[in-house]
Amino acid sequence: MNTFKKIHASEIERLLANYPPDRKQAAVMPLLHLAQQEAGYITEPVMQEIAEICEISATEVASIVGYYTMFHDQPGGKIRLMVCTDVACRLHGAREYLSALCNELGVAPGGTSSDGLVTIEEVKCIAACDHAPVFQSQIGDEVEYHENQNPGRTLDWLRLMTASMKTGQASMNLGQEADHE
Amino acid sequence: MSELYLLRHREIQGLNQLKTYTANGGFDTWKKVVSTLKPEEVTQVVKDSGLRGRGGAGFPTGVKWSFLPTNIWPHYVVANADESEPGTFKDREILESNPYQFIEGLMIACYAVQAKDAYIYFRGEFAQIAHKFEERLQELTSKGLLGDKLFGSEYSLRIHPHLGAGAYICGEETALLESIEGKLGQPRLRPPFPAVVGLFDKPTVINNVETLTNLPIILGKGAAHFRTQGTEKSPGxxxxxxxxxxxxxxxxxxxxxxxxxxxxxxxxxxxxxxxxxxxxxxxxxxxxxxxxxxxxxxxxxxxxxxxxxxxxxxxxxxxxxxETVNISDLVSSTVNFFEHESCGKCTPCREGTYWMAHILERINSGKASKADIELLKTVASQMQNKCFCALGEFSISAVLTGIQHFRADFDARVEN
The missing domain is CATH 3.10.20.600 (Ubiquitin-like (UB roll))
Incomplete structure (x- = not known):
């Protein structure tokens, strides 16, 4: 019983149409992104369903999930904070910024806060070197930039976000900070 | 500041909206190209302009296009929007703020090689940009600028966004193709080159975002105009x-x-x-x-x-x-990057970046001896010219030149 396929039938059709009919495997990454939107990570049964759609083995799907850093096979915090500590950011205090954040939240990089809301990850360059320190937030499959950060500013934002999650309000206006068009 | 051709949005507000872009001459060149030029004429203008690939290698763009065999079809064009080199953030600005000029450039490249399907490979961290592109591409289709039988001609074109998920190596063009095909993003053995056996085993052009963004200017104003900027061998x-x-x-x-x-x-x-x-x-x-x-x-x-x-x-x-940066620290940061991003396919890169990272950690934590600096140099030298792709080769650049020019910074860490 392919429930993923049932729920997302039209979207799956649309994604498959981007590739030649005999190349269904090409849709594996778009389908994984689609799956991750729901729970923030990809379960084994869903990998199995995606394998069937793409006409490849479940092992091949699992290896894709394992290879790419933005696919997750384990639940993390509702909010993933991806802090860049790469070359250019490091020259602007990104490592000190990251350890200050980790101290405040009581987690090590890669860990999740005790309330299960926030996971902090140390990541490589995210193409925002001129606005270091910088992090990206990943909520479900939505990714946003947050530039020119300091621990206080980031913690304020986090408090706002986690408060709205705890009260179940859908007031997640993620677009504000990232919109610099 | 000289005249802006690629970052025109800094002078024209709202250039990331289709109506503003078209009000400023946007897609006029596209119409002209499809309605009045033969594909080979487009390639010739780009060859004459001397445009070189902006992704890193600097290979002449028009020459790259002319490698596609005309007896194997279909052809594909892939835009490389996997901008991931630490310190690089130019394509992101184009994609966010001047997206239509990039798309128009991609369309021109497609016409030149008669590709009817093109892909834009966005790095996973550009998810928001990629979602916006879905809307932009639909908008262009609804305005008749993309789609079937464009401007009454026989030429049809569709552009598909494809989102990565966090892997630097996918900026390497053959790894990028593997990734679109739904495989692990690992480089392919060359030859055959993508120009002959590329995406879905068909002839494929892969161009960087900035390279493509130059094309509406070059086809609009001519090759000679493009050459008024830059040097003879590096114009623009x-x-x-x-x-x-x-x-x-x-x-x-x-x-x-x-x-x-x-x-x-x-x-x-x-x-x-x-x-x-x-x-x-x-x-x-x-x-x-x-x-x-x-x-x-x-x-x-x-x-x-x-x-x-x-x-x-x-x-x-x-x-x-x-002057306050210690080069041993800096090099550990570049090596950590490559260790993390090594795809694991070839042994020199997978093992070499691992050991370089570990030796540097030892050096920088004050637990090493001078012999470790020599060991680091040996590991780096043994990787040279032995890696499957450029990632491994690039991982040693800062190590070897760092030790060569700033040996004292490394020595200071082992003496204390």
């Missing part, structure tokens, strides 16, 4: 990504051949706290380290002059280090 303007210990980091569109000094001091405002400059890294984490001598500062940034300093221009991601 280039976006230089300036970061590190400078007062005004950011993207600067300047003619190729502009000196490091002008970029760093005139546009970048000089070094933070007016400290002395120590090193220039012209190509991000992949760079050789250039000691910032007066002669180096006066070197023109183009595809011929930078190699004379023992480095490459690459994607022109200029990271500046001041």
């Amino acid at each position: 303007t280039k976006i230089f990504c300036l970061s590190g210990r400078v007062k005004n980091p950011g993207n600067y569109e300047l003619p190729l051949g502009t000196t490091f000094r002008e970029l760093i001091y005139t546009h970048g405002g000089g070094i933070l706290n007016d400290r002395a400059i120590k090193v220039i890294m012209p190509a991000g984490a992949s760079s050789s380290l250039i000691p910032a001598t007066e002669a180096a500062l006066d070197t023109p940034m183009d595809y011929e002059s930078v190699p004379a300093l023992g480095a490459q221009l690459g994607s022109a991601s200029v990271i500046v280090l001041d």
Whole structure:
């Protein structure tokens, strides 16, 4: 019983149409992104369903999930904070910024806060070197930039976000900070 | 600042909206190309312009296109929007703020090689940009600028966004193709080259975002106009990504051949706290380290002059280090990057980056001896020319030039 396929039938059709009919495997990454939107990570049964759609083995799907850093096979915090500590950011205090954040939240990089809301990850360059320190937030499959950060500013934002999650309000206006068009 | 061709959105507000873009001549060139030019005429104009690939290699774009065999179909064009080199953030600005000029350029490239399907490979971290592109591409289709039988011709074109999920190696063009095909993003053995056996085993052109964004200007104003900027062998303007210990980091569109000094001091405002400059890294984490001598500062940034300093221009991601940066620390940061991003396919890169990272950790934690610096050098030297792709080769650039020019910084860590 392919429930993923049932729920997302039209979207799956649309994604498959981007590739030649005999190349269904090409849709594996778009389908994984689609799956991750729901729970923030990809379960084994869903990998199995995606394998069937793409006409490849479940092992091949699992290896894709394992290879790419933005696919997750384990639940993390509702909010993933991806802090860049790469070359250019490091020259602007990104490592000190990251350890200050980790101290405040009581987690090590890669860990999740005790309330299960926030996971902090140390990541490589995210193409925002001129606005270091910088992090990206990943909520479900939505990714946003947050530039020119300091621990206080980031913690304020986090408090706002986690408060709205705890009260179940859908007031997640993620677009504000990232919109610099 | 010279005239802006790629960062025109800094002068024209709202250029990322279709109506503003078309009101400023947007897609006029596209119409002209499809309605009045033969594909081979488009390729010839690009060849005449001397445009070179802006993703790093600097290969002449028109020549690349002409490698596609005309007896194997279909052809594909893939835009490489996997911008991931540490210190590089130019394509992101184009994709966010001047997206239609990039799309128009991609369309022109497709017409030149008669591709009817094109893909844009966005890095996973550009998810928001990619989602916006879905809307933009639909909008263009509804306006008749994309789709079937364009402007009454026989030519049809569809563009598909494809989102990655976090892997630097997918910027390498054959790894990128593997990734689109739904496989692990690992490089392919070459030959055959993508121009002959590329995406879905068909002839494929892969061009960088900035390269493609030049095309509406070149086809609109002509090859001779393009050559009024830059040098004879490196014509046109280039976006230089300036970061590190400078007062005004950011993207600067300047003619190729502009000196490091002008970029760093005139546009970048000089070094933070007016400290002395120590090193220039012209190509991000992949760079050789250039000691910032007066002669180096006066070197023109183009595809011929930078190699004379023992480095490459690459994607022109200029990271500046001041006198307070310890090079042993810096090198551990570049090596950690490559260790993390090594795809694991070939042994020299997978093992070499691992051991370099571990030796550097030992050095920087004060637990090493002088013999470890020699060991580091040996590991790096043994990787040279043995890696499957450029990632492994680039991982040793900063290590070897760092030890060569700044040995004292490493020695200081093992003596204490």
